Amino acid sequence: MGLVDHLPRAALGHFPTPLEPAPRLSAALGGPQILIKRDDLSGLSVGGSKTRIFEFVLGDAKAEGATAVIASAGEQSNKLRELAAGANRLGMQPILLLTGVTGARELTGNRFLFEILGAEVHTTPIADRFDPALVAELNRLCERAAAAGHRPYLVYHPGKTGTLGTAAYVSAAEELVAQFAGLDREPTHLFLATGAAPTTAGLVLGLRTLGQQLGITGVSVASPHDQSKAHAIAYANKCAELLEIDRRIGEGDFAIDDTQRADFSLPATRAVIEAIELFARTEGVLLEPTYTGKAAAGMIAAIRRGAFKPTDTLVFVHTGGLPGLFAHVGEFGY
Numbered sequence: 001m002g003l004v005d006h007l008p009r010a011a012l013g014h015f016p017t018p019l020e021p022a023p024r025l026s027a028a029l030g031g032p033q034i035l036i037k038r039d040d041l042s043g044l045s046v047g048g049s050k051t052r053i054f055e056f057v058l059g060d061a062k063a064e065g066a067t068a069v070i071a072s073a074g075e076q077s078n079k080l081r082e083l084a085a086g087a088n089r090l091g092m093q094p095i096l097l098l099t100g101v102t103g104a105r106e107l108t109g110n111r112f113l114f115e116i117l118g119a120e121v122h123t124t125p126i127a128d129r130f131d132p133a134l135v136a137e138l139n140r141l142c143e144r145a146a147a148a149g150h151r152p153y154l155v156y157h158p159g160k161t162g163t164l165g166t167a168a169y170v171s172a173a174e175e176l177v178a179q180f181a182g183l184d185r186e187p188t189h190l191f192l193a194t195g196a197a198p199t200t201a202g203l204v205l206g207l208r209t210l211g212q213q214l215g216i217t218g219v220s221v222a223s224p225h226d227q228s229k230a231h232a233i234a235y236a237n238k239c240a241e242l243l244e245i246d247r248r249i250g251e252g253d254f255a256i257d258d259t260q261r262a263d264f265s266l267p268a269t270r271a272v273i274e275a276i277e278l279f280a281r282t283e284g285v286l287l288e289p290t291y292t293g294k295a296a297a298g299m300i301a302a303i304r305r306g307a308f309k310p311t312d313t314l315v316f317v318h319t320g321g322l323p324g325l326f327a328h329v330g331e332f333g334y
């Protein structure tokens with residue numbers, strides 16, 4: 001019996017995703033063996049970490065009889081793209097509230113895909129996801145959908161859906177541990193991008209609950225160290241309660257590296273562009289500047305600092321995000 005098997009789950013992606021060696025990347029960095037956990041290949045729309053998360057969140061929505069799902073995030077949100085795709089597959093209407101929108105509509109990357117996916121799109125200048133005025137707007141959209149005859153389901157991550165998203169990555173930890181068993185060397189460290197933090201929280205909770213001792217570093221994409229740490233710990237321990245796991249997560253269970261963090265509106269840094277080019281030119285693997293490029297830049301900097309021995313094995317979790325790359329074409333200097 002797995003840790004999350006009792007939760008409702010909607011089949012939306014292809015799991016397990018591959019855990020692939022990256023020998024040419026490892027050689028180029030002259031350091032440890034690197035394995036890439038290909039959650040970018042999860043398969044829903046362009047794939048990515050949100051496929052796993054929405055298998056659980058939309059599984060819950062379906063179990064509650066929802067006919068419309070409502071969520072907010074930025075214009076290049078992978079979460080909203082995969083939510084819209086998953087909702088379509090389950091016969092629910094996706095209603096999206098795009099945050100931080102002040103200028104003219106620019107139909108590129110994920111924002112373009114929201115239209116193809118037929119989502120009902122609303123916008124707000126509010127950018128802070130914790131702003132009570134944003135929650136009020138989301139509640140208004142839920143009421144509107146209900147008045148139109150829908151049973152609305154609100155996806156708002158500080159609440160229940162964040163805990164379910166965390167549980168999704170506990171299941172990813174189970175998947176990884178099964179894959180580790182087939183390797184000839186035990187992985188010594190895992191890197192991934194940390195945004196709102198459910199993904200990091202789930203992996204940390206799952207890996208520690210299953211007795212894994214490898215180091216875990218979340219490379220924060222936007223928030224300062226203490227805030228990312230606190231969010232991940234809170235999600236992990238709420239999820240532990242939901243799953244009736246006795247283990248609690250503390251400061252010492254994982255590290256947050258906030259040296260790559262940057263506001264989403266800023267152009268990609270030199271280190272991020274170099275990381276994206278290195279993955280592409282050694283392994284043919286595509287990253288993007290908002291999440292995975294920062295996680296890779298953090299891992300590369302750690303390797304170059306001499307943090308690992310050549311006998312170490314690192315796992316890089318590729319969380320997807322490809323469409324967002326196309327919103328950054330002008331920053332690469334080609």
Ligand SMILES: *Cc1c(COP(=O)(O)O)cnc(C)c1O
Nearest residue numbers: 078195196197198199291319321
């Ligand atoms: C959402 C997302 C993340 C971050 O996940 P959190 O759980 O919010 O920390 C990382 N990479 C990609 C591509 C994402 O879309």
